[in-house]
Amino acid sequence: MIIRSLKFNNFRNYNKFMVTLGAKMNIFIGDNGSGKTNILEAISILGLTKSFRNVLESDLIKFNKQKAKIEARISNNGQVKDLKIEFLPKEKDIYVNNKRIRKYADYLSNLNLVIFSPFDLEIIKGSPSIRRNLLNISLSQLSFTYLVTYNEYNKILKTRNEYLKILYTNSIADKTYLDILTDKLIDKAIIIYKIRYDYINKINKYIGDIYNYIADDTSMVDIEYRPNLPIESYSDDDLRSNLINIYKSNYRRELQAGMTLYGPHRDDFSFYLNKVDMKNFASLGQQKCVVLAYKLASIPIFEEYSGTQPVLLLDDIFSELDITKRNKVLRYINKDIQSIITTTDLKNISKTIIKDAVVFKVENGIIERS
Numbered sequence: 001m002i003i004r005s006l007k008f009n010n011f012r013n014y015n016k017f018m019v020t021l022g023a024k025m026n027i028f029i030g031d032n033g034s035g036k037t038n039i040l041e042a043i044s045i046l047g048l049t050k051s052f053r054n055v056l057e058s059d060l061i062k063f064n065k066q067k068a069k070i071e072a073r074i075s076n077n078g079q080v081k082d083l084k085i086e087f088l089p090k091e092k093d094i095y096v097n098n099k100r101i102r103k104y105a106d107y108l109s110n111l112n113l114v115i116f117s118p119f120d121l122e123i124i125k126g127s128p129s130i131r132r133n134l135l136n137i138s139l140s141q142l143s144f145t146y147l148v149t150y151n152e153y154n155k156i157l158k159t160r161n162e163y164l165k166i167l168y169t170n171s172i173a174d175k176t177y178l179d180i181l182t183d184k185l186i187d188k189a190i191i192i193y194k195i196r197y198d199y200i201n202k203i204n205k206y207i208g209d210i211y212n213y214i215a216d217d218t219s220m221v222d223i224e225y226r227p228n229l230p231i232e233s234y235s236d237d238d239l240r241s242n243l244i245n246i247y248k249s250n251y252r253r254e255l256q257a258g259m260t261l262y263g264p265h266r267d268d269f270s271f272y273l274n275k276v277d278m279k280n281f282a283s284l285g286q287q288k289c290v291v292l293a294y295k296l297a298s299i300p301i302f303e304e305y306s307g308t309q310p311v312l313l314l315d316d317i318f319s320e321l322d323i324t325k326r327n328k329v330l331r332y333i334n335k336d337i338q339s340i341i342t343t344t345d346l347k348n349i350s351k352t353i354i355k356d357a358v359v360f361k362v363e364n365g366i367i368e369r370s
Helices: 036-048 118-125 128-142 144-169 175-215 236-249 251-257 284-306 323-333
Strands: 002-011 014-020 025-029 068-076 079-088 091-096 099-101 113-116 221-226 268-273 311-314 339-343 358-363 366-369
Touching: 002 036, 014 036, 025 036, 036 068, 036 079, 036 113, 036 128, 036 311, 036 339, 113 284, 118 128, 118 284, 128 144, 128 175, 128 268, 128 284, 144 175, 144 251, 175 221, 175 236, 175 284, 175 323, 221 284, 236 251, 268 284, 284 311, 284 323
Parallel strands: 025 339, 025 358, 113 311, 311 339
Antiparallel strands: 002 014, 002 068, 068 079, 079 091, 091 099, 221 268, 358 366
16 A cells, blocks of 8 residues: 555645655654644544544644645555545545545545554553554454444443433333343444454564564563453353353442443553563663554554555654664665655664655755655
């Protein structure tokens, strides 16, 4: 998968932006605040329909403008598509080949992305919701089944939580309806658990070797999937039996809480370095290398699931990395994959690594090819 061209109008600090990208490594160099991260943000919006930053969509429109537009031409296995997203103050419209797409589920996977940004350093030590969101973003691109199932799960979950509150406050309410909702929730939960478990196992096949290479460290790295209920087997029957027992034995507890206390909406996973949970230690450099390894480990999984490589976005990639690690990261990604990288400089970077890269200079919203 390759982004051939990218353009946007009235987006962030840009009036107009248009660039033709190289098929492999693309590097945008600029001072902090110059607008280079906005370029990656625009691409992330085209792929995921939302920013990797925690922002209001109305803030994406340039000050004093009424509308912003982001467009790209995508090439994938010989097929070319034109993607477009338009932002108005209170809505956004999504298009593929100038045809408006009404459902986000029908749009995702047109542009598969693996994104690393400084915000990702919260993945290891931040809240479980950050890690769940990370799983959901990857799996929603990889699997239409996962995307649809997860959306349906959340709808049922919301209804179940509302009905638990009704049952708690209304003694004549019928528990039969709650049982129906619980059965439906279990059906969706089984699919989510199995897909997440399989995905993390696949990540573990690659993450250790990638970390060892880019960190120049022989430590063992792996991830442990941690649902908030004990699961010994991921077979359909065992998962169903387990969940039925959990909901039955915790009915009173959930009733008093007014919410569903067990299920994949409360999943977590942990990163381990030499069998020690990295939440409890790890330097910024180690955290960055492990998160990078996690992100890079997803690339062959995209190939396995969809038969195509994603586009790799790396924002502010070199901070907290020494010279050796910087060059190792670039060597690793300098393969048959399109990467788009932002950095403040290329000091001490091997010229042989970036000799075929397309380099752009970013300054005050103006782009020049170097």
